[in-house]
Amino acid sequence: MSQPRSSYAVGTGLFIVLGFAALAYLATQTSSVANVHQGDSYTVEAKFTNIGQLKERAPVKIAGVRVGQVQSIALAPGSDVADVKLSIDKHYDHIPQDSVATIFTSGLLGDQYVGIDYGTAKQVVAAGGTLSRTKSSEPLEEMLGKFFGAGGVVDNVGGSYTVKADFTNVGTLSVGAPVKMAGVVIGRVQSVRADPVKLNAQVVLAIDERYNRIPDDSAAAVFTSGLIGSQYVAIQPGGSPDVLKNGDEMILTQSAMQLEDLIGKFLVNGSPGDKKDAGDSKK
Amino acid sequence: MIDPVDTAPADSTLVRIRGLTTVLSGKTIFDALEMDIPRGKVTAIMGPSGTGKTTLLKHITGQMRADAGSIEVDGRRVADLSRQQLYKLREGIGYLFQNSALLTDFSVFENVAFPLRQHTKLPEVLIRNLVLLKLQAVGLRGAAGLMPSELSGGMARRVALARAIVFDPMLILYDEPFVGLDPVALNQVLKLIRTLNQTLGITSVLVAHELEAIKQVADHIFLIANGKVVAQGDPKTIANDGSPWTRQFFGGEADGPVPFQYPAGDYAQALGFAGAAK
Amino acid sequence: MSARMPPQRNVVTQSLAQIGACGLFLLTLLAAIPRSFRYLRETIRQLWFVGAMSLTIIMVCGLFVGMVLMLQLYHVLSIFGGTSASGMVVALSVYRELGPVVTALLFAGRAGTSITAEIGLMRATDQIDAMEMMAVDPIAYVATPRFLAGLIAMPLLCCVFCAMAIFGGHLVGVTWLGIDNGTFWANMTAVVDVHTDIVNGVLFKSLAFGAVVSLIAVFQGFTTPPTSEGVAYATTRTVVASSIAILALDFVLTAFLM
Numbered sequence: 001m002s003q004p005r006s007s008y009a010v011g012t013g014l015f016i017v018l019g020f021a022a023l024a025y026l027a028t029q030t031s032s033v034a035n036v037h038q039g040d041s042y043t044v045e046a047k048f049t050n051i052g053q054l055k056e057r058a059p060v061k062i063a064g065v066r067v068g069q070v071q072s073i074a075l076a077p078g079s080d081v082a083d084v085k086l087s088i089d090k091h092y093d094h095i096p097q098d099s100v101a102t103i104f105t106s107g108l109l110g111d112q113y114v115g116i117d118y119g120t121a122k123q124v125v126a127a128g129g130t131l132s133r134t135k136s137s138e139p140l141e142e143m144l145g146k147f148f149g150a151g152g153v154v155d156n157v158g159g160s161y162t163v164k165a166d167f168t169n170v171g172t173l174s175v176g177a178p179v180k181m182a183g184v185v186i187g188r189v190q191s192v193r194a195d196p197v198k199l200n201a202q203v204v205l206a207i208d209e210r211y212n213r214i215p216d217d218s219a220a221a222v223f224t225s226g227l228i229g230s231q232y233v234a235i236q237p238g239g240s241p242d243v244l245k246n247g248d249e250m251i252l253t254q255s256a257m258q259l260e261d262l263i264g265k266f267l268v269n270g271s272p273g274d275k276k277d278a279g280d281s282k283k
Numbered sequence: 284m285i286d287p288v289d290t291a292p293a294d295s296t297l298v299r300i301r302g303l304t305t306v307l308s309g310k311t312i313f314d315a316l317e318m319d320i321p322r323g324k325v326t327a328i329m330g331p332s333g334t335g336k337t338t339l340l341k342h343i344t345g346q347m348r349a350d351a352g353s354i355e356v357d358g359r360r361v362a363d364l365s366r367q368q369l370y371k372l373r374e375g376i377g378y379l380f381q382n383s384a385l386l387t388d389f390s391v392f393e394n395v396a397f398p399l400r401q402h403t404k405l406p407e408v409l410i411r412n413l414v415l416l417k418l419q420a421v422g423l424r425g426a427a428g429l430m431p432s433e434l435s436g437g438m439a440r441r442v443a444l445a446r447a448i449v450f451d452p453m454l455i456l457y458d459e460p461f462v463g464l465d466p467v468a469l470n471q472v473l474k475l476i477r478t479l480n481q482t483l484g485i486t487s488v489l490v491a492h493e494l495e496a497i498k499q500v501a502d503h504i505f506l507i508a509n510g511k512v513v514a515q516g517d518p519k520t521i522a523n524d525g526s527p528w529t530r531q532f533f534g535g536e537a538d539g540p541v542p543f544q545y546p547a548g549d550y551a552q553a554l555g556f557a558g559a560a561k
Numbered sequence: 562m563s564a565r566m567p568p569q570r571n572v573v574t575q576s577l578a579q580i581g582a583c584g585l586f587l588l589t590l591l592a593a594i595p596r597s598f599r600y601l602r603e604t605i606r607q608l609w610f611v612g613a614m615s616l617t618i619i620m621v622c623g624l625f626v627g628m629v630l631m632l633q634l635y636h637v638l639s640i641f642g643g644t645s646a647s648g649m650v651v652a653l654s655v656y657r658e659l660g661p662v663v664t665a666l667l668f669a670g671r672a673g674t675s676i677t678a679e680i681g682l683m684r685a686t687d688q689i690d691a692m693e694m695m696a697v698d699p700i701a702y703v704a705t706p707r708f709l710a711g712l713i714a715m716p717l718l719c720c721v722f723c724a725m726a727i728f729g730g731h732l733v734g735v736t737w738l739g740i741d742n743g744t745f746w747a748n749m750t751a752v753v754d755v756h757t758d759i760v761n762g763v764l765f766k767s768l769a770f771g772a773v774v775s776l777i778a779v780f781q782g783f784t785t786p787p788t789s790e791g792v793a794y795a796t797t798r799t800v801v802a803s804s805i806a807i808l809a810l811d812f813v814l815t816a817f818l819m
Contacts, residue, residue, distance in 0.1 A: 009605055011609050014613070015609070022720035
């Protein structure tokens with residue numbers, strides 16, 4: 001007499017099993033369970049001058065393989081570098097001390113991650129240690145990051161000093177364009193004119209006086225913010241003990257690249273960060 | 284379960300209604316109604332449509348609460364009972380709904396077994412035997428495997444009756460048990476009511492209109508109108524009562540104390556002849 | 562008798578009164594949960610009706626939603642040369658929005674209406690009264706098991722829906738449009754997060770929607786006038802009220818969870 005009851009029970013049981021099977025499928029096949037699963041790990045610190053779009057819980061990869069995640073991102077007051085704590089799986093505790101931590105972007109629309117390129121040193125990074133060699137978000141990546149939602153930084157230039165820089169090609173750089181260091185606006189382009197003798201473009205940059213300790217071997221480059229955005233001058237700090245002073249000239253410059261080239265390359269080849277990563281690990 | 288034999292000698296009245304007054308959305312249904320339903324008898328409640336006979340049954344089972352007055356069932360005041368006590372009381376009352384109210388999801392067998400399964404932890408074999416016993420009593424043991432949708436109206440009513448008596452109640456309330464039955468089915472139900480009353484000593488309360496049927500089965504008749512009992516007695520005396528109510532009701536006259544016309548404004552005025560009438 | 566027309570009120574006060582009555586009804590339902598434990602079998606039976614019986618429609622719709630989404634995304638993303646990201650976008654949009662919302666809307670149409678109509682008819686045919694008379698509490702026996710069944714069934718159905726949508730997306734994207742299989746999965750796994758997308762998106766949202774839809778369905782069934790006209794209106798109201806509630810709640814949940 002309880003025939004109909006038990007058939008309901010069996011059917012319902014099947015339904016519940018199917019539902020949970022679907023859940024397991026979603027959780028394991030379409031996402032990486034490793035995203036939440038965190039075994040024993042140790043923490044390593046890395047300082048970046050520009051973290052771009054890096055977020056907490058972003059993956060940390062060695063040779064493209066996930067070994068941990070970003071634990072925290074902080075900017076210490078008074079410091080101009082971001083302090084990123086990486087939590088790395090205990091299995092990978094033989095990372096040489098001179099390894100380079102780089103911020104890459106996974107895919108065109110992907111999130112950013114930290115890639116570690118092994119160095120050659122005998123000493124390994126201990127728990128709580130620091131990876132001193134880092135590479136920040138790369139210009140093209142940063143550029144794409146801007147395109148997909150980063151807001152512009154509001155300019156608040158007070159007193160300023162000027163430096164000169166010569167470019168072979170400034171692209172569409174115009175007067176008033178921002179001058180950025182580590183992605184932050186530190187000044188404005190004061191004038192752009194062609195040099196009649198050297199046959200190149202001479203650009204005068206007005207830089208906020210607060211940033212008066214830029215090494216004099218720093219490089220200036222013309223970049224584009226976003227695929228269709230305006231161009232700006234990026235300053236990449238050098239290592240010289242001497243600093244740029246008013247009227248100095250920047251020797252190292254990098255001219256504007258053909259945007260078409262960049263996009264063409266990018267769409268054909270995929271992320272240049274990944275490319276380089278793969279190339280490095282082959283060496 | 285309540286065994287009627289234990290308490291029967293003490294009180295010959297099973298349901299005692301005193302000063303029952305109920306007002307539903309502005310309309311007075313009962314106006315200080317008084318009624319004693321005798322134990323172990325078949326009592327019929329009659330009255331014009333809309334006098335609240337079904338409502339009266341719902342008051343007895345505690346599904347509806349009165350505005351004033353009291354109802355005692357087997358010595359317990361229904362209004363004072365807690366939810367659990369009320370449910371306990373209802374286990375001793377069978378209720379036959381006008382449209383049978385079988386649970387459409389369950390087979391005939393499961394419908395009759397339903398109260399047993401809900402209130403007891405009897406072994407399956409015993410439930411089976413009890414259910415088949417009751418189905419045999421209503422003559423439908425062979426229909427145990429059918430679904431309610433496969434039953435005729437008369438069969439459904441007999442199944443509902445089997446369900447109502449599965450707990451051997453002290454009281455069965457029949458709400459319009461004869462409506463919509465062909466003469467054969469009507470006689471079957473009539474016979475069942477009589478048999479159940481005589482063999483099991485179950486007090487029966489019938490709400491019905493079918494005068495001939497009631498005369499055959501009822502020991503006592505109450506005639507309700509305008510929220511009061513207007514006549515009562517055994518079938519013979521009440522028919523010869525002589526009051527206008529009984530004359531109209533038992534004689535079947537169209538107009539009388541129960542008006543043919545629903546209360547309305549002046550007829551001539553409604554038709555627009557107000558001026559012409561003057 | 563109780564089916565008398567309520568005094569004429571404007572839409573706002575009427576809706577407020579409905580919401581208030583619905584809230585009170587929820588309390589009654591919740592209070593009846595301990596009593597309905599003895600009707601566990603009934604809950605399982607209802608799980609069969611509202612859950613297992615809805616599987617077909619959920620699976621078919623999930624499949625087509627995934628397929629059409631992939632088709633649309635492919636055409637849009639091919640403008641930017643980003644078709645390899647389409648699998649990931651299908652997964653994210655299905656997990657975060659489409660899965661829970663479409664499943665809930667289908668659930669309201671398939672299971673919600675049948676709950677309302679069933680309870681309404683049970684009332685119209687005195688079955689609810691009969692239960693009262695057999696000393697069985699209709700709230701604990703009829704209402705709460707259906708509510709709980711809806712609560713349990715919705716997340717499971719939503720998971721099935723999402724899995725079918727991914728399958729449909731894969732079918733169109735990889736098998737038909739020729740996106741690389743590895744790229745499809747790799748981009749998806751790289752971005753889909755178990756916590757934000759599956760737990761918060763799929764499970765939590767669908768649980769909330771399941772509660773709302775089954776509450777509205779049971780409430781409408783129990784409060785409708787027990788006539789065939791009343792049941793018809795109540796069924797319509799279940800779909801309308803559920804749809805509005807799902808989409809409004811979706812906005813609130815998204816705002817809080819994301």
